[in-house]
Amino acid sequence: MSSTASGDITKWHSKDGQFHRQVSSFRDFVEAKPDARFPAEANRYHLYVSYACPWAHRTLIVRKLKGLESIIGVSVVHYLLGPNGWEFASPDDVPGATLDDVNGAKYIRELYFKANPNYSARFTVPVLWDKKQHTIVSNESSEIIRMLNTEFDEFVEPEYRGITFYPEELREKIDEINGWIYDTVNNGVYKAGFASAQDAYETNCRGVFASLDRIESILAENEFLLGSRLTEADLRLFTTILRFDPVYHGHFKCNIKQISTGYPNILRWTREIYQLPGIKETVNMEHIKKHYYMSHTQINPLQIVPVSNGPDLDKPIVKPASRPY
Numbered sequence: 001m002s003s004t005a006s007g008d009i010t011k012w013h014s015k016d017g018q019f020h021r022q023v024s025s026f027r028d029f030v031e032a033k034p035d036a037r038f039p040a041e042a043n044r045y046h047l048y049v050s051y052a053c054p055w056a057h058r059t060l061i062v063r064k065l066k067g068l069e070s071i072i073g074v075s076v077v078h079y080l081l082g083p084n085g086w087e088f089a090s091p092d093d094v095p096g097a098t099l100d101d102v103n104g105a106k107y108i109r110e111l112y113f114k115a116n117p118n119y120s121a122r123f124t125v126p127v128l129w130d131k132k133q134h135t136i137v138s139n140e141s142s143e144i145i146r147m148l149n150t151e152f153d154e155f156v157e158p159e160y161r162g163i164t165f166y167p168e169e170l171r172e173k174i175d176e177i178n179g180w181i182y183d184t185v186n187n188g189v190y191k192a193g194f195a196s197a198q199d200a201y202e203t204n205c206r207g208v209f210a211s212l213d214r215i216e217s218i219l220a221e222n223e224f225l226l227g228s229r230l231t232e233a234d235l236r237l238f239t240t241i242l243r244f245d246p247v248y249h250g251h252f253k254c255n256i257k258q259i260s261t262g263y264p265n266i267l268r269w270t271r272e273i274y275q276l277p278g279i280k281e282t283v284n285m286e287h288i289k290k291h292y293y294m295s296h297t298q299i300n301p302l303q304i305v306p307v308s309n310g311p312d313l314d315k316p317i318v319k320p321a322s323r324p325y
Contacts, residue, residue, distance in 0.1 A: 025121055026136040030128070030147045032154060038130055038137050042155040045137065046073045046102050047144075048111065048127040050086060051284035052291030054186065054239035055141040056126040061235050062145040064278040067160035071152055075100050077108060077125065079287035081295040085109045085123045096284050102131060111136060142178075145232065165232040173226055177233045184211040186240050193252025193299070201253065209256045212263060219265035223272070223325040230273070238273045241266060242283065245310035247292045251299060260311035267311060274313040285309045 032040040047063065049056035063072060076098045077086040086108035089097040105111055109123040115136040128137045128144050138144050146166060153161045166174060188208040195201035215237070218225060225233045240248075241259060248254045259267055273279060294303040319325070 025119070026115070026127075026139045027143065028137045029143065030137060030151050032151045038133075040151045040154065041132075042071045042152075043073070044130065044132055046075065046129045046131055048075050048077070048100075048108060048125055048129060050077045050079070050125045050291070051096055051282075051287035052079050053125050054243060055124075057239040057242075057282060058141050058236055059126045059128075059144050059148065060282040061239070061279060062148045062165065064282055065165070065235075065276075066148055066152070066163060067156040068148060068152055071155045072148070073102070074098075075102065079291040079294075081291065086125060096287055102129065142236070145235070149232070165230065165235060167229070167231070170226055170229070170231060174231055174233050177225055178236060181211065181215070181233070181237055184208060185215075186236065189240065189244070189248040189252050189254050192254050193248065205254055205256065208254050212257070212259075212266065216263045216265050219269050221324055224269065228325060230276075234269075234273060238270065241270050242274070242310075242313075243288055243292075246285065246289055246306070246308055250306060251292050251296070268317055268319070270311075271313050271315060271317050275317065280313075 028038055030036070030038045030040050030045060038045075047059055049060055051057070051060075060074070063069060063074070075088065076096060078089040078094050078097050080087070084107050088100045088106060088108075090099055091097055100106075103111060103114065105114075107123075108125060108127065111127055111129065112119045112123050114134065124139050126141055126144055127139050128147070129135070130137050138147070149165055184207045188204055188211065191204035192201055192208060195204060215225070222228070224230050225237065244254070244259045249258055257263065259270065274283070289305050289309070293300050293305040297303065
């Protein structure tokens with residue numbers, strides 16, 4: 001999720017009325033090799049995130065599930081995306097937010113200019129920062145979660161070593177399902193919500209629900225997207241589904257159906273992931289709702305935030321005996 005280096009941060013669509021997501025600019029990789037440009041080390045790297053952003057949320061989840069909390073620090077921005085982009089705030093003023101105790105920055109944009117004084121694109125989160133070289137390693141969430149998945153196993157407690165959400169035997173299937181889910185669901189809700197033309201909105205909105213119907217069918221037969229094993233594909237989709245009813249259904253006009261009433265298998269799956277140890281701690285619904293409804297004033301000029309947080313994800317999970325999983 002982003003702000004931009006110049007111009008109006010609310011103008012994310014093109015002349016055709018379509019929303020086009022920016023390609024991430026920093027694409028280096030932390031590797032568990034001593035001669036790597038960015039070698040894996042404990043307490044060398046730092047994550048900058050927003051609780052509101054689904055892309056940043058992915059990294060928080062993998063950091064939690066891989067036992068990396070004492071290995072990689074985290075700073076959390078204010079939920080409000082203002083004219084200067086993501087801002088740091090004291091937790092006394094904005095519960096859940098933090099100050100930047102690594103670089104002393106006031107805004108995320110300062111990190112981008114520190115890494116590249118000529119940077120001219122959007123200032124996105126998450127950011128993986130190298131405290132030794134004083135630069136950004138990556139701002140691409142899909143690649144950050146793969147670094148966290150494998151490259152720091154030397155430093156985590158024994159029970160976390162070898163846990164992988166991108167197992168070699170499933171990589172082809174994970175990449176395939178990630179591809180269409182990213183395009184039509186993860187990014188699809190944005191393509192619907194930020195569309196500035198009716199045709200663009202309708203096309204993308206219908207695409208979201210065609211894919212949700214497809215996912216519902218998959219989860220009617222499987223516990224997770226690729227069978228009985230939780231993978232990266234589940235974690236990437238989860239952060240979008242968590243936000244669907246409280247945000248995307250109303251704010252982005254993805255209102256053909258709701259997860260809570262229209263997709264029982266997706267709802268069961270969402271509850272199952274949410275109730276895994278540690279996941280709930282990565283969710284801050286106040287930041288999520290206030291960010292979308294208060295930052296996107298071109299959509300919601302009065303900044304009124306709805307009451308509902310969506311379905312109760314703490315409810316017991318019921319798996320019918322007739323299900324194959």
